[in-house]
Amino acid sequence: MPLLRAATTDDLATLESICVLTGDDGADASGTYDQPELLAHHWASPHLAADPSLCTIVVDDDGPVGYLVATADTVAFEAWCERMWWPPLRDRYPLQAPRRDRDQxxxxxxxxxxxxxxxxxxAYPAHLHINLLPRAQGLGLGRALIERLVDQLRDRGVAGVxxxxSGTNPRAIAFYEHVGFVRVTTEDDGGIVMGMRLR
Incomplete structure (x- = not known):
């Protein structure tokens, strides 16, 4: 059975790799982008930099197979990203450089x-991102990751997460509903925001 362990900053490359390998509604996004690392720059790596204590890695006998990254305070996290995370990446990826539409x-x-x-x-100040490689799916690991995070957030007195x-990922939507999330709103691009109250 795979094990859950606390993430460290040494896990950055692991997070980036898994993020790309699951970045297309759970499927490999490597061929969908010229620079697939952009996915991780948005939805994995900054969380590890900002608060590794809320990040968990899943490891089986063959190595890392998944992760959960999170922040307890989304408003503060977004402000931190604006100060610390985005400026060097904006220099690295200028708007005017030629690239395919999805990268752009x-x-x-x-x-x-x-x-x-x-x-x-x-109502839901915390947020999370979770990704599991196919060989780690269906084993109860997603629930275990969320339960671990919920305990951590409740210890911090966080009201919700x-x-x-993606609205085109019915399997993921059904999973989150099964573990206690409810639909909060639908975004302009068809994405769905789901939330869970913790107190």
Missing amino acids: QLVDLMHAPDRTPASVTD HLGV
Whole structure:
């Protein structure tokens, strides 16, 4: 049975790799982008840099197979990203460089990040991202990762946690509903924000 362990900053390359290998609604996104590391720059790596204590790695006999990354305070995290995370990446990925459309969408988002609305963060201030390679799916690891995070967040007195999921990923939506998340809102791009109250 795979084991869960606390992540460290040494796990950065592992997180980036798994993020790419699951970045297309759970499938490998490597061929979908010229620079697939852009996915991790948005949805994995900054969390490990900002608060590794809320990040967990899943390891089986053959190595890392998944992770959960999170922040307890989305508003503070987004402010930290604006100060610390995005500036060097904006220099590395200038808006005007030629690139394919899907890469450009992620670079555009890097230069003008979305802010999570107060209608979400007031009730669900924390957020998470979770990814498991196919060989680690269906083993109860997703639930175990979320339960571990919920315990950590409750210890910090956090009122709720949210996540975003693609509207074209019904399997993921069903999983999150099964473990206690409810639909909070639907975004303009069809993504769904789901939340779980913790107190």
